[in-house]
Amino acid sequence: MKRIVVIGCSGSGKSTFSRKLKQVTGNPLHHLDKLYWLPDWNLRAAEEQDRIQKERIKDEKWIIDGNYQRSLPIRLERADTVFFFDYPRSLCLYRALKRIVLNRKRTRPDMGEGCPERFDWEFMKFIWNFNKNNRPGLIALLDQAPAGIEIQHFRKPREARDYLRALEEQKEEEVA
Template sequence: MQRILIYGVTGSGKSTLAARVGARLGLPYHPIDDLTWRPGWVPVPEAEQRDIIRDLLAADEWVIDAAYGMWHDLALERADLIVGLDLPRWRSWSRLLRRTVTNIVRHTSICNGNYETWRGAFLDRESMLVFHVKSFGRKRRRMRLWHASPDFPETVLLRSPREVETWLATMPSSR
């Protein structure tokens, strides 16, 4: 396992787990949101994202915490392992809500110097909270398909924080 994709719905804990996996295995972790958003919440154009991600995935070792639909094919071509965080909706939703409120209250910089706002989180149709609701079923179906089909890299589905911790404990320590 040298190229690992951590996948799940918004708020499932992808970034946290990816950082922990990278540290445990001694692999470089790349937070994808930092590569796909510019300051002012300006998205990196799709073609440019594909180029950035293609270059990153060309390396022999990496851990990433997402696979956006516009380029997940690139990740699937190179991944040795997919870890799907298939948590219940209530758990990922509550984590996302808690994270969002905390980021707003603490004025925490995320994604290249961007900040979440009350208006953006609760009144914007493009908010992460709305995105979670819209994308939950699609992302869950996708990771379950990857798990069920031999046409995709090995896929581990983790359905609870306990399963995450148990799985992580079975991994070797940094090489």
């Protein structure tokens, strides 16, 4: 597990999982939101997003956290592992709202500089409609992924926690 993609709906826990995975694997972590968003919530052009991503995937080890479905094939070209957070929209919406309240007007470490947490109806609608509008495309891209990629499909938060716990135990056994 050297080149890892973490995808799923906003609020599913991708960034939290990715940070913990970084601790276990030691792989460099890249949050696409941090790389793609410019101050005041201005998104980089698609060509610039692709260039940034192509640079990151050249490395031998990495974790890339973020959906950006349009450019997922770039990551899948080199990935050996994908973690897909496929949770109910109510859970993702609750977590996103909780995050907004807890981080109000502060910029999270996994977000672009100058992009403080805020409430945005369009973002809430995106989360609410994610499983209808975005999930089918993600599933199709994963179905077309190059052979040999390990895909971990988490449908419940407990599955992700159990996976990390098992990985941590495995690492401890290797060290002992």
